[in-house]
Amino acid sequence: MNTDANTVIESFIQKYDLLGCIQCGRCTGGCPVTIRTGLNPRRIVYDSRDEEMLEELSNLTEIWDCTTCNTCAVRCPKGLKPVDVLVGLRNMLVEEGVIQPTVRDALESIFREGNPWDKPRATRCDWMEGLDVRIVEPGEEVENLIFVCCTIAYDPKVQVIAQNFVKLLNKAGVDYGFIGEDESCCASEAHNMGEEGLFEMMIEDNTELLNSYAAKRLVTLSPHCYSTFKNQYPDLKAEVIHYSHLLKELLEEKKIAFGKECSDKVIYHDPCYLGKQNDVYDEPRYVLKQIKGAEILEFERSRERSLCCEGGGGKMWVEGTETKEERLAETRVKDAREQGATVLAVACPFCVLTLDDALKAKGFEEEMRVADVLEFLGPFIE
């Protein structure tokens, strides 16, 4: 046996604490995609203990089924993170240069243009057109530095999240600043798709950029950026918060208020990256509750038991072993309709996209719409 390989393997076992696993099955039992894919995280954890199998495992299509929702890690009684094992296997594959073309495009785009959507950096701020947006320069003091997110910046379906946020910030007189064209992807999805090298590079670059502002807080619009900056960027100086934290604060301080009556029945879907991964459950609900007349409903599976929409974990770019079973996002819109909701509110651009697709696939457009909290509250801002 080659000693070098041996140390690498050893570190795979150690890195993911694989020997701590008692094969209880909570990870697989909790994993939302196991009912419609071939993925079984418990088996992967088990098999990964065998050094000889790692390569074979990394070639399994089902390792791409994982949405990185993190349920497995939250439920594990022994503190393992099966999701990290899956990402670790993806990483082995990427290191060997075996990458699906769609993934390669996304990764290259992050590297070249700072976003995974294959869009030029120069158009990153197009969404700002017609808005009075304050952009800050490095070194400038600013209380709230806003981080937009690539998806929100480029995808016309969700740009309204950022646009409404600007209006709100201006109205409330918040000390804020956007980064502008220099803003680059948090690289959460690069990490999830196994491109650890790129991820590390982006951490370094972004940390340098973000620390160059004298900002107290970094306010993120997407839970994916929020979670990544908060948990995977060790050296950021600013406190990382999600926009719902700030909105709650502004509402409590009465800096913003909602006017117009609302007649919607709103059901809130907890994004995995906000809820399960960071225990942010109450802030978005608090914000929705301030809208007069809005009836707030709850999913049967909400908060800690929220069902993943399958938008994360690179699922925007890769296919796994999904079967014809109903997509989770479809289950979700069906459940929302059963509860009588007219608005399915979320606080995540990925959730908006997957749930909106599902809504259309189900043909529920007449009765219900999907909206980010920031999008939904737009008309009610006083």
Next chain:
Amino acid sequence: MNNKPRIGVYVCHCGANIAKTVDVEAVSEFASHLPYVKVARNYAYMCSDPGQLLIREDIKNEGLTRVVVASCSPRMHELTFRKTLAAAGLNPYYLEMANIREHCSWVHTDRDEATAKAKRLVYSAVAKARLLEPLTEKEVEVEPSALIVGGGIAGIQAALDIAAAGFKVYMVEKTTSVGGKMSQLDKTFPTLDCSACILTPKMVDVASHPNIELMTYSKVEDISGYVGNFDVKVRKKARYVDMDKCTGCGACAEECRLRGTIPNDYDMGLGKRGAIYLPFPQAVPAKYTIDPDRCLMLTRGKCGKGPKCVEACAVGAVNFEQEDEIVEFKVGTVIIATGYEIFDASKKPEYGYGQYPNVINGLELERLVAASGPTGGEIVIGKGDKAMVPKEVAFISCVGSRDDSVDKPYCSRVCCMYSAKLAHLILEKLPEANVRIYYMDVRAFGKGYEEFYDRVRREGVHYIRGNPSEIFKRGDKLVVKAEDTLAGRPLEDEVDLVVLAVGLEPRQDAREIIDILKLSQSADGFYMEAHPKLAPVDTATDGVYLAGCAQGPKDIPDTVAQAKGAAASALILLSSGQVKVQAQISIVDESTCRGCGFCVEICPYGAIELVEINRMGNMAQVARVNEALCKGCGACAAGCLSGSIQQRSFKDQQILPQIAVLGAMK
């Protein structure tokens, strides 16, 4: 002190434990040239009979006045060798030990260096040995009575044993009745004896035994003193019912305006009682109590046109003027038997406990299957037109056990078996039901347990290996989301009832006793025994013992065994009537003490107090050590700013030379 001490040095091989790493021959040769050393020997096992004989002979023949044993830790054998000295007529405190095993041979590999270190350790012990002073151990009388805190099966058993041996027992129970958790159980694994049938007679015995003074609805407020002589203060809470008059007839409860409105804790809130109540029919004492937080008279001063209980009571036992009573007494020993609490399953929100009425915990199911329970033993969930008899039943094991995510890494030891028992009881009552138990491992370690597990499986209880991750509702079914790990099959199992096999955890109020007695807790939060194997019922505080689940999760057989063990330990003390107290205690030099009180704060045993003395015509405050309380930990001596407190055998003038030679010999 003898100016010319004659020292014997004995270097132990400890088989190969020491001799393998330390050149014992060289060490004894080295020792033989040290000042005042008359003999130096090495021997295979100094603690053995022949080893000890060597020392005794030398004391006699060579006229030794000090002995140094270079061997293991004094924790191991200091007492052994003190006895050796005493047997040869030498004061046992003329012994000094050099730990060349734990501090040397076990932690080093280089033989030369280890030998050099062993020499230094021996030299420093010799340097101290010549300065040792003779000490005498005082004996104090033991108060011939015991306090038992907690009236569960552990406390009950210990009380009955001590009382049967002829000693007085004071039992303090927090709730209105003795019995503890066992009184809430229906039947008990593995033999399926009815819990009440085997427990109730013991409960009655506790109340009627002439040697036992039972105080229920009471709380220990303070315990001071020391082994053999504890002063106890107990608060007997007002029951608002005269215990001497109440006959337990229950007429009052029938009439109470709040009858059937207040959740009864005994029934896990599934049954309802009034403001005046008996928690369960077999409660001991069978005396009623008024709930001061609910009673209309006590909370608002008014109950309709007048309290109905007063009207109903033929003997005039209700008394709203009653007040708490403080009782004080002395005991020689204390047994802590305060039991456990069950894990609060709402801390695992993925299981929906507290949200779905048909997700219940094991203790709730015990009440549902018990004939004395709120449903008369019928397994129905919900009431009225929502009432449902479950057909599909799932148990989930290890809820709040073996789970780092809720900070409960330990196994609770009873849940596997009580799940098997309850599954059996469900099948007995609902033969049509399909019962499955989701498990990670089945731990059936006790006598007859594996056999019981075999039995329930063959009865049709289905074991599925996999710990469920989530429960949610779909229609009127509960979905258990899990994986059958043996088949590698993820599944969504639709059931009517989920039973969470919740684990055992330390009581939330565990601190009350810790604050009073300075007990320690082990990492799991239960009270810590003095040694996990060899002193499982003792605590670090002399005269205080542990019994039952207060020390850690246990089934009833182990609880009773431990209770009997604690009773036996207490009885050793009680029946010998006398106890030796520590001789190496601290003493205050009252001529130099400045009375700053720093030591009073430092002492973890509350053994030091400030007293006023007349110092050459001036009144001065000085510290004084209560010799019976002092454990000889030395914290005060290390802390004293003026060097006025010294610990016997560890005085500055004794240990400074010891340290000096260590430094000098490089």
